[in-house]
Amino acid sequence: MCTQLLVRMSCIVLAVVASFVMVSQPAFAHQTAVSTLNVEVRPDKREVDMLLAISPDDVTDHLKLDPNGDGWVDQSELPYLEPAIGSYFEEHLQVTNNGQVCQPTHQDFVDMGRRMASLLFRKTVQCDDALGEVTLTNEVMLASKNGYTHYGQIQIGKDIHTTVFNRDTSSYTVQVGADGQAASEQSFWDVFVQYIWQGVLHIVLGIDHVLFVLCLLLAARRFRPLLVVVTSFTLAHSITLALSALEVLTLPPTVVEPLIALSIAWVAVELLLEAKKPADASKDDEEVGPPLHLYALTFAFGLLHGFGFSYVLRDEVGLPTDALVPALLSFNVGVELGQIAIVAAAFPLVAWARGREWGSKAIKVVAALVLLVSVYWFVTRLM
Incomplete structure (x- = not known):
């Protein structure tokens, strides 16, 4: 057991060295092409509060901001770029009430006290008259070469509305009634469906979680062991997702995020070690399962990933104050549905590959690549 532990740590250390080499080189510009816009409409104050969560790489690439001309933007450079970025956001995020532009009363970047994958920009506007036909316009990044998509969530009292801002639909209009609620109220089922979608979206777009699930699938080999492993992961991350999203138990993301990356690296090393073991001819292939x-380990790592899910739900997606339980439950259901979709799509392909002569070599290559990527994430998340 000690020998295996040393081997795992040695593999991770070697990958760390390779990752430092990768980090030292300028990164190629890329765009995630997706962000979130959370909006709270406050009829009693005639206010609309907007919180935009967007990748800093996307924005700096689009605006061609590169202070030192090295081909990429470092986190340390962002404070110097915030005035230009903030001015761009302010111009491309607008609210009108009955056709009249509402004026900003507050706008700045939200300091979460931690390094985030997203820039958080908050803009609050106040309208002259009582809220009626409120139109939100979000044109941030829509003029980019490859287009852009913002997933919007609008809360008006107890109602939660969702929409998509893109080149075809850059605005969204809601009618606020005299009672301060949306003219068409949303049911429990509407909230449930909307947060399911947010959960699916996060697990599918969260490449680190996807790679972890993929590694579990490769390690389990067969369906029954895979079911146990995935169930263990599900139970664990459901616990910490609920506790952290409700702020009952929280851990700093500066600790959790690097450990999530390390958990992926660990499982990748497990795959590499398992692949080196000689096959046991006395066992039927159906009996072979993960160590x-x-x-x-999957349960322990699941607890870490649950904290990761909670940061997105709490800080970027947001929980409606009057529907905490259904929103939290449906977000978790969405995560599970996304996870099931990944397994359902990948399992037949993996099973087919295992039956080929080159199958074991392909799994080694995948595990090695996942190891390098995850340790690269570990290094960058510590920086």
Whole structure:
């Protein structure tokens, strides 16, 4: 056991060295092409509050901001770029009430006290008259070469509305009634469906979680062990997702995010070690499963990933104050549905690959690539 532990740590250390080499080189510009816009309409104050969460790489690439001309933007450069970025956001995020432009009363970047994957920009506007036909316009990044998509969530009292801002639909209009509620109220089922979509979206777009699930699938080999492993992961991340989203128990993201990356690296090393073991001819292939300790590790790592899910739900998506439980439950259901979709799509392909002569070599290559990527994330998240 000690020998295996040393081997795992040695592999991770080697990958760290390779990752430092990768980090030292300028990164190629890329765009995630997706962000979130959370809006709270406050009829009693005639206010509309907007919180935009967007990748800093996307914005700086689009605006061609590169202070030192090295081909990429470092986190340390962002404070110097915020005035230009903030001015761009302010111009491309607008609210009108009955056709009249509402004037900003507050706008700045939200300092979460931690390094985030997203820039958080808040803009609050106040309208002259009582809120009626409120139109939100979001044109941030819509003129980019490859287009852009913003997933919007609008809260008006107890009602939650969702929409998509893109080149075809850059605005969204809601009618606020005399009672301060939306003219068409949303049911429990509407909120449930909307947060399910947010959960699916996060697990599918969260490449680190996708790679972890993929590694579990490769390690389990067969369906029954895979079911146990995935169930263990599900139970664990459901616990910490609820506790952290409700702020009952929280851990700083500066600790959790690097450990999530390390958990992926660890499982990738498990795959590499398992692939080196000679096949046991006395066992039927159906009996082969993951090493027993992987079940416990999966549960422990699931707790870490649950904290990761909660940061997105709490800080970027947001929880409606009057529907905490259904929103939290449906977000978790969405995460599970996204996870099931990933497994359902990948499992037949993996099973087919295992039956080929080159199958074991392909799994080694995938595990090695996942190891390098995850340790690269570990290094960058510590910086």
